[in-house]
Amino acid sequence: MRALIIDDEQGVRDLLAENLRSQCFAVDTASDGTEGSYLARTNTYDIIILDNMLPEKSGIMVCQEIRKTGHTTPILILSALSDTWRKVDLLNGGADDYMIKPFSFEELMARIRALMRRPNDIEGDILTIDDVVLDTKRQSVKRGDKGIYLTRKEFMLLEYLMRNLGNVLSRGMIMEHVWDMTSDPFSNTIESHILSLRKKVDTNPEKKLIYTVPGRGYKIDTTQY
Amino acid sequence: MSLISLIILGAAVLSAAIGTFVFLHSRKRSINHAFFLFSVGTSLWIGAYGLIVGLQTDAFLPLLNTGGLILVCGLVQFALVFPTRTQPPINLWLFWAPLLLGGTSMVASNTIILKVRVLQDGSTSITHGPLIILWSLLLFGYILVSLFLFVRSYQKASVEDRHRLRIVYVGISLFVLTAIIFDAILPGFFNIVRLNQLGPLASLFFIFVTAYAIMRHQFMDIRVVIQRSIIYSLSFFLLTFFYIVLLLSAEEVFEGMANIYAPLSAGITIFIGIYTLPYMEAYFRRFTDPWFFKDRYDYFSVLESLSDVLKTNLNMRPLALQSLVVLERTFKPKYSYFIRSQSLTCYSHTDCSHATTHYEINGANVRIPIYSGARTIGEYVLGPKRSGDPYSKIDRSLMRAFAGHATVAFEKAELYQRLREHTDQLEKKIDERTKHLRDMQLRQRDFFDDISHALQTPLTILKSGFERLNRDALPEDQKVYSSMDTSIDDLSRLIRSILQLARIDTYSPEVIMGMVDFTDLVIRITEYVQIIAEREGISLSTNIPDIPIYVRGDEQQLMEACTNLLSNAVKYTTGSGIKKIDVSLTECSGMAVLSVKDTGMGMTADQLAKIFERFYRAQQPSRSKEGYGLGLAITKRIVERHNGSIRFVSATGEGTNVTVNLPVQAPEAPQQQKPL
Structure with a gap:
């Protein structure tokens, strides 16, 4: 697997490169937007990691350039700023995900893996696992033919897990996608909701669905790890 | 002396009187001198004639001729100086010489008129001498010359002077006409010589007019004079x-009684x-009115229209x-315009080209200046x-009245204009300053962003580095790395909080104030906090209405503020007793009131006082040390930015009650407002 890192800070570049290489990635690096954009457009990568604050060209511009040439490589943007509108702008500009600095590498890897598996993302309005049926249009959940009542956040959490069926979703990812926050003001928001979800949905002790992956995050899956 | 002679003498005296009066009125003007001469001459002529006829002597003949000469001199001089001085086509001395020299010598020779006799039928018979033709030619010639001069000055005259000349012409024509009729045509063609005494009388008209x-330099109502002269002349x-007809018919009727014809007819x-006479006058007046007074207007309605205009217009x-x-509409001038003194701007319906060319010409123009004090x-x-x-x-009196009213209106318009200019300037200044402030705030924002990036990047390296080390470390070292990792996270969060607090007040172009359904917001937050609270063993109860309560603001920030309050409540509601959090939302006199009440540890009065200070932590909550005390400062700032207020009531051991007031926005209000 090939990765491209575009960041003007040598420290960050080296660190990321080293970490990715230890995960068996072949890594190319670029120290500015022009070089990075060029590399991205002329080579094929499985993942591009792009810093938002670059000299000369901004991250969003590089992103747009890459997208203009038709490359659909997943792009993950690193930024120190966490404003919602910024995220929206970047995602609209063609980025696939967004990470706030500082981040843990584990978190980063979790997201990278999630991004690389995107094509397998389950699209569609109706998600199923085992006999759990989640209808996004009608905002309803059924286990078998019994309807389950979920609060809004619980529903969103379950949907997120089910869309990324089999993937480990880190706390950061969950916090961001479901609660649109960078840090947890209650420090146990996710745990509480996972607990609640398990109580309501994951009721079959023989067929566990929601898994906690220690140190990494949570996932929903049908097979035992 | 006959009655007619007396009348004639009276006329002579009258003529002299008028001439003197005119002369005394203004001794300096040459017109007055010329006129004086003329009237003296006429007076002498008429007077002498009257005396000759009355007293039946020839002694006054020289006086008659002298009078005639002076009369003509006066006429010529008058023609030369009225209305303005003109030069005769030839040298002044050569011009006057024949008249003066020739005339005087002829008079002296006493060979013009030899005898004047009054006949029995009342008429006069004049025996002319040999020089009569020469004399007549001389006088007549100069009369013609003066007429010619009059015509020439008419052509060169301004409009007002032309009017005066016309009056003079009327007088002259009457004079000449009557003279011709009574002294030439009637005797010559009809053999009526009795009326030749009336000829000179007609000159009185000329004198009067x-x-x-x-006297009247400015012929305001000269039309009335002309009209009157015409009316009276016609009468x-x-x-x-009528007299003539009577006389002739009396001759037929009363044959033989010649003596009573004249007096009877008269x-x-x-x-x-x-x-x-009154009827005739009225008739002739009506008859001639359309010729003279087609420019009539109703004074009062014009003044009213002008008043209206002045009242309803504020702009110059x-x-x-x-x-x-x-x-x-009233005066029908050829052109008209209004010119402002200061800026020399010209307003007109025709065009303003006259403004520059006619500026110095007076006379025919009428100027109505509008004064404001001395300016x-x-x-x-x-x-x-x-x-x-x-x-x-x-x-002119109408114009003066208008000018008086217009002063106020124009002053008002001027002030209004200045006010508008002032306001425009002020607005421009305000716009500039606002823009400047915005720019400064944007720059400040960029600065914060740069700080953030500069601070967070090394932290990233640190964090990743420690993570890496942690993977290969021994268990006892892993604890160290773990705590270092936590510290880095805390540091990072702190930086973010500080920057957020600093940025709440800055101008953010992308933040648009919108209509936020506060009810829905509170419901959403409490819904998921409920799950968390359950985990902690805290019972969360809500009292939220069914109807939406709209607040104008930024949804994200409001969410953050409410989440902050709830997280504090959860954090500080610990202990062994009943753990309860009550969240209520109501609308009260235009304000949305959110209240979060917990049964937590509460605060002392001291702590309460410092609660909003940055970095102040009342006590360590039992759980994590997240937040570093910025949460409430941020919340307070957000509430204030939304024009709201926040209040804490607390006592140790009795829990805390936070109340947030936010102004309610009616749903019909416009959706998108100016940026926050």
């Missing part, structure tokens, strides 16, 4: 005609005249233009009337 022309002719004529331009409309705001200029008539006294 000319005197008037001289006079009518009466005379008496009847006078009698009829006195009683019919329409004020000037609309009043010009009324003035044009002139502007001036109306009206060109000569299209009808050619001059501006009358009434016209």
